[in-house]
Amino acid sequence: MGISRRKFIGCLGALALGPAMGIPGTARGASNKEFAGWPGSLGVLHDITKCIGCRKCESACHRVNNLPDPETSFEDLNVLDQKRRTGADVFTVVNRVDNTSPVFIKTQCNHCLEPACASACFVNALKKTPEGAVVYNEKLCVGCRYCMVACPFNIPAYEYHKALAPRVTKCTMCHPRMLEGKRPGCVEDCPAGALISGTRDELLAYAWDRIRTYPERYVPHVYGQHEMGGTSWLYLSGLPFSRVGMREDLGTKSAPELTAGPLSAVPVVVGLWPVLLTGVYAISKRKEKIAEQEKQAAVADAVDQSRKEAQNRMETLRKKWDQEKQSAINFEVKKALEEAAVKASEPSQTKEDE
């Protein structure tokens, strides 16, 4: 089915208003696409209330994936009492919820619709296929293990003891078998009907149908419908999911949404920083230039000033000197004149004496 008219108008509104109002729910980096899973993709529904803890799924998983046999055989049900998780050679485990309870839960990759591991992988070694499986390409994997950090369900494991070609390992939802039209190994071998495969949409509808038909048997929640943006593997339980060891605090945001903010900051930094920094540089350079000019002007001024002062002083000195000189000359002239006058009167006297 295509998109409804109402939804289409809603999307238009979100498109127009989302970025403008900064609604957190619509913030998706550069785009505001909503991904609700590949249409018609497959999944598995695990009805926890039906699981009898026979470990047939575990042995089937080992068989179809050619995994090495574990130390204790799959017939040994004592291991159910230990808390186990997936490991390098173990893609799925069945755990008893607690030591006294008859409730068992199977754990494996949940094949998120928007997987944290795939979003975290910096070489695209993990990928969500249109069929629904999240698959791993060991030819690209560098072994940084960021996928393991990112996975909210703690599923991927690592071959820590291989020196040369360690791999990340996890359930593939039997992707190769799915392509052949077969069901996953665990689903095929489950004798209790606790695992059902089908398209995710069918499984969701079926799960809610079960909840409505047997409200006393199930908690009204299909785990995986919304957790971390939704998963291809879905769960029904009679006990609250936190009681069976599944986290109920993961939220409904998909992993890409969690990192969209910082990723969308990249173009801002790349675009703005060089311009701003060049501006800062230009300003500091200009300041320096102006300071230098002002300094030079001030120096020139000061030199001018002192030169003028010196000139003035010289001038006054010269004037004073000239004056003094003049007065000295005047004095001398006067003196000479007087002397001449005296002399002029004297010869008549000497003549008279002769």
Place this chain on the structure above:
Amino acid sequence: MTDNGGQNVRKLWTPFNVIVGIILAAGAVLTVMRFTQGIGAVTNLDNNNPWGLWIGFDLLCGVALAAGGYVTSAACYIFGLKRYHSAVRPAILTAFLGYALVVLALHYDVGRPWRLPYPIFVSQGTSSLLFEVGLCVFLYLTVLFIEFTPAAFEWLGFKKIRALVVKLTLILTIFGVVLSTLHQSSLGALFMIAPSKLHPLWYSSYLPVYFFISSMFAGMSMVIFESTLAHRYLSRHMDDTHHQEAPGVALGFAKAAAFVMAGYLGIKLIGIAIDDHWRLLATGWGVWYLVEVIGFVAFPAFLFAMGVRERNLIFVRWAAAWTVLGIVLNRLNISVIAFNYHLPSHERYIPSLMEIGTSVFIVTLGIVIYRFITTRMPVLHEHPDYSTHSPGQERT
């Protein structure tokens, strides 16, 4: 080269050389073990704890503490604070060595280190913040290398190519700041994908901002801290300019660090308020958080401010060392200590002695290379042929 450098070569059995020799030998053994028996043989990493000390300390702290390179060169070349000039080269060298060692440490940590160029050249996972980190670190390491080459060219006497590189100074500096902003912040953003694993007091949508802001005062403190050590042990390789400018650099960076740290405390407070995590402060984790924020940010910030006010270099130096410790604490809290806080204690990660040994080995390697370069190349002093005191010359 100085005469002292020659004497160092002759005196072989100094305590420094003996200790370094032992560490390097142990490192060689650990290296062989790591690459013949796998990561599992030397580390305590497991499927629940895929990242340990090599990421938490070698990568996160290594990158944060190498921030002195972009901070100092930006202060000197972009903001025009010429009085930091003599601090630029040591800071660039430390940054370059820091990043080079980060990349070396990654070779130990990732499963197939020969594929480290894959994210850039083979398959680009652009939706990953680790891709951003990888690309920026790769580019920035190249930038730092080019920024450092003038020192090597002066040592080798390659005048023409040195002059060419010096002309690129401003562009390289701006490029360096852009790249540093991106990868310093995205190292914090790496953890935003795991809100269910990191304790809420440390998890915040501000993680990238926290990492970037804290990298600034981490870089400044590291410049002061490193200069303190260099003055004690490499003083004879410094020229008068370096000696004269050093107290000014320390006081200037101390003042800037005090301001930036105050701002950092402010946004930390806003982060707690926005997520309304006040209640968590009264828990055990809350006390630990307060130890980090008050004991290792607020306290050294105050000490920096006091040191600047009193013009007391001893205060400043202690504050710098304390801040460096605080950065290490913060990065380890986010990547190791408060990460997977919800797991029962027997599933928690504690680094093995061999992991710690490898980290010590890598840091030691850095110190040895730093000493080798500073005792030979014009880093702590200016090359007489290229001195800034003669007009018309620019130095990087």
